Amino acid sequence: MxxxxxxxxxxxxxxxxxxxxxxxxxxxxxxxxxxxxxxxxxxxxxxxxxxxxxxxxxxxxxxxxxxxxxxxxxxxxxxxxxTSPPPAPAPGGRVPAEDLADALTLRAAVEAGAAECAADRALDPVERRNLLARLAECRDAALEEYRRRDSRLHLAIAEATGSSSLTAVVADARARVNELLDRIPLLPPNLAHSNEQHEGIVGHILAGDGEAARRAMAEHLDGTAVLLRGFLA
Missing domain, CATH: 1.10.10.10 (Winged helix-like DNA-binding domain superfamily/Winged helix DNA-binding domain)
Structure with a gap:
């Protein structure tokens, strides 16, 4: 080599x-x-x-x-x-490294923090059922529906913090990341792995383990970041 x-x-x-x-x-x-x-x-x-x-x-x-x-x-x-030639990037597919890093850094900070805050809060039965329902939706989603339902689960975690301000920031961060995700292919093994990680994140939140929820969310977000940097940076 x-x-x-x-x-x-x-x-x-x-x-x-x-x-x-x-x-x-x-x-x-x-x-x-x-x-x-x-x-x-x-x-x-x-x-x-x-x-x-x-x-x-x-x-x-x-x-x-x-x-x-x-x-x-x-x-x-x-x-x-x-392949000869390899696939051409989609129009606007490449993203300046600093823009990509900014979007991923914001998402990592607010979503990992949201998972920890949700776990540290005493959730009522409605909030717990909502998290489980969004988790099931994501797990059972067809390929073309996956990203929308994935977003709903992540936003449900933010809502479980009880903070409308944090939920709004997570929504903004997620919207930026979704624009990036739409430029890369859906990879079924990645989606299966994401679903396993979602189970762990929600499980830690429902168990009230804030530190474990933060770690699990950080690892989950890092997997997405790796793919985005590979395809778009």
Missing amino acids: TPLRDALFRPVRAGNAFEETVERLVRAIRLGAVGPGERLPAERELAGRLGVSRVTLREAIRSLQDAGYVESRRGRYGGTFV
Whole structure:
């Protein structure tokens, strides 16, 4: 491997392994470390370098194949190849790094804080039922409905703080992030992972564990941030 590939295919963190694997692969493609028509490193080697299971790597590659970034070829000289040419960014798809960082920093600050505040507050039965209902809606959402229902769950968490001012700030932050999310593909493994994280976040809130709710929300938001930086930065 070249020094550039060594730098790009470094180990990912465990918490958002799928999302970070996608980010590493997209960045390597966009930076030309693996150019159009070139083959990605062999699965065993790549999984070892990234520090992920081969199942996680296959899910990431399959998602990028569905999004048009790579293609699989069979036979003696087969493997996973970067499409030639790779998909062009959607109009307005690239985002200035400082604008992306600003939106993600605001979201991380207000939503992690909202999760902690909601957990530290004594929720009444109506508020608890509302959180569980929004959680179920998100879990059962069809692909085309997912982001809308995901937003409803995050806003329900903000509402559970009892602060209209904080809820308004979370809504503004979420609106900015939704504009960014609309520019990247929906990746089903990421949505399944998000749903698992949602279960944990809501569980900590209902259990009244503010610190755990903050940590779980921060990890969840970091997974989304990784994908946004990979596709848009």
